[in-house]
Amino acid sequence: MASAMPMISGNKPASAAEGISKPPQGLKPLHFELLSARLKSCPDKLQEVLRRLLVFLCLPLLACWLLSSAAWAQEREPLEVYQTRRAALQEKLDEGLFILFGNEESAGSEAYFRFRQESNFYYLTGYDGPGAVLVLAPPVARPSSTSTVSTHPREILFLPRRDPQQEQWTGPKLDPANPSTAALTGFGVTKETEALESELRRYAQTYRTVYTLLANPHGSEIEQALAKERISQLRAIFPSADIRDARRELARLRQVKSETELNLIRRAVDCTEDGLQAAAKEVKAGLFEYEIAALIKYTFERKGCLWPSFDPIVASGPRSTILHYNRNTARMESGDLIVMDVGAEYSRYAADITRTLPVNGRFTPRQREIYEIVLGAQKAAIQAIRPGVKFSELQRIAYNYINSHGKDSKGDRLGKYFTHGLSHHVGLDVHDAAELGAELQPNMVITVEPGIYLPDENFGVRIEDMVLVTKSGGLMLTEKLPREVEEVEGWMEW
Numbered sequence: 001m002a003s004a005m006p007m008i009s010g011n012k013p014a015s016a017a018e019g020i021s022k023p024p025q026g027l028k029p030l031h032f033e034l035l036s037a038r039l040k041s042c043p044d045k046l047q048e049v050l051r052r053l054l055v056f057l058c059l060p061l062l063a064c065w066l067l068s069s070a071a072w073a074q075e076r077e078p079l080e081v082y083q084t085r086r087a088a089l090q091e092k093l094d095e096g097l098f099i100l101f102g103n104e105e106s107a108g109s110e111a112y113f114r115f116r117q118e119s120n121f122y123y124l125t126g127y128d129g130p131g132a133v134l135v136l137a138p139p140v141a142r143p144s145s146t147s148t149v150s151t152h153p154r155e156i157l158f159l160p161r162r163d164p165q166q167e168q169w170t171g172p173k174l175d176p177a178n179p180s181t182a183a184l185t186g187f188g189v190t191k192e193t194e195a196l197e198s199e200l201r202r203y204a205q206t207y208r209t210v211y212t213l214l215a216n217p218h219g220s221e222i223e224q225a226l227a228k229e230r231i232s233q234l235r236a237i238f239p240s241a242d243i244r245d246a247r248r249e250l251a252r253l254r255q256v257k258s259e260t261e262l263n264l265i266r267r268a269v270d271c272t273e274d275g276l277q278a279a280a281k282e283v284k285a286g287l288f289e290y291e292i293a294a295l296i297k298y299t300f301e302r303k304g305c306l307w308p309s310f311d312p313i314v315a316s317g318p319r320s321t322i323l324h325y326n327r328n329t330a331r332m333e334s335g336d337l338i339v340m341d342v343g344a345e346y347s348r349y350a351a352d353i354t355r356t357l358p359v360n361g362r363f364t365p366r367q368r369e370i371y372e373i374v375l376g377a378q379k380a381a382i383q384a385i386r387p388g389v390k391f392s393e394l395q396r397i398a399y400n401y402i403n404s405h406g407k408d409s410k411g412d413r414l415g416k417y418f419t420h421g422l423s424h425h426v427g428l429d430v431h432d433a434a435e436l437g438a439e440l441q442p443n444m445v446i447t448v449e450p451g452i453y454l455p456d457e458n459f460g461v462r463i464e465d466m467v468l469v470t471k472s473g474g475l476m477l478t479e480k481l482p483r484e485v486e487e488v489e490g491w492m493e494w
């Protein structure tokens with residue numbers, strides 16, 4: 001998926017992005033009915049003892065079930081990994097208190113859409129439930145005489161009190177009051193969010209700096225309004241503290257991927273490649289764009305990538321010049337090009353790949369000419385990837401290549417038709433968190449996606465691959481898919 005021309009750092013709005021987490025409905029009531037039926041055959045006192053034992057045993061089991069990856073087609077990293085990330089963040093934030101709000105769930109019968117955790121929250125906790133708040137309280141060198149903060153736990157996960165009515169709609173949640181919850185989530189302490197304000201007021205006596213996420217200028221209006229509301233609440237609790245944005249420090253951590261993160265990204269890449277392979281064999285005149293989009297999404301899900309990382313862009317003919325066209329409602333015609341810009345998500349990690357094909361299996365000479373310029377620009381940029389290089393340098397290389405090859409219908413240079421950013425990071429978000437203007441480092445995963453869009457010729461071409469930055473260069477993660485003209489035409493003949 002193409003990114004805006006000025007490279008943005010930060011997250012794609014949660015509303016547009018996707019994740020995994022819906023407990024299978026009905027499991028809990030069924031189990032409880034069966035067990036209660038058996039209990040009814042026991043004498044009263046024994047019944048009560050057994051009932052208590054059952055509750056005592058069931059809660060940890062329920063919690064295990066909620067958190068176990070085996071039950072979910074979702075992998076999670078070992079809890080120590082998240083602890084290490086929190087420790088790394090604390091180090092960067094010096095003596096500041098860190099407060100991070102997770103995403104909320106829609107209420108009751110209005111919960112039509114699945115819950116997706118805020119990506120920074122997920123990165124730091126692996127916790128995929130709604131309404132949680134993370135507080136990191138580093139030791140302070142100069143505690144004030146009235147403060148007891150130095151003896152407070154350094155990490156607290158606040159979770160909402162269990163709500164049986166809400167759970168009827170969206171399934172069971174962990175209980176912050178249950179001692180096993182702390183161990184299951186990898187925290188020393190879990191508390192009820194109802195106690196958050198009073199806890200923060202105690203911290204206000206000690207901390208002069210509070211880090212949180214300030215409103216993301218690239219977020220949706222609703223997200224921005226919610227963030228501003230929370231900031232004003234924090235200002236009321238911490239009237240004399242300096243409230244700062246932690247986004248940059250989080251981005252610095254998130255932009256460099258661990259081996260386990262790379263494995264999850266590779267799984268998302270596999271699903272995406274398979275989706276495009278399936279699509280390439282089916283593309284033909286007369287089919288609708290949505291039929292191809294459906295095949296791609298079906299392939300993702302069959303391969304265990306339960307959600308796309310963004311709505312598939314399947315754009316044929318003149319629509320291929322619209323960067324984020326995702327209506328996918330038109331019929332493909334012979335002679336059209338089709339741009340398929342799609343990504344699957346695996347265990348929260350995204351992929352993002354684009355291929356451009358001729359609907360009838362053969363490029364026209366003009367389409368081929370433009371395609372080869374885009375490919376040449378992409379190869380030149382990928383060649384230049386190595387630690388220390390900046391996005392702006394890769395962008396310049398791709399732009400210069402496009403601007404020095406070929407002409408438009410009026411004989412002008414083509415640079416002005418490359419209208420978006422060349423690269424973005426990929427990870428928990430499809431446009432992943434990254435520090436603005438940072439140099440490339442080993443274990444970053446980026447896209448390289450030049451494009452030329454010619455509305456007056458009714459076609460656009462974009463080619464997008466994902467590249468892992470290594471110590472010495474760039475490693476294509478999406479090499480399985482054809483890119484050369486002959487390969488693409490042959491691909492469609494299978």
Ligand SMILES: [Mn+2]
Nearest residue numbers: 001002352447
């Ligand atoms: Mn992209």
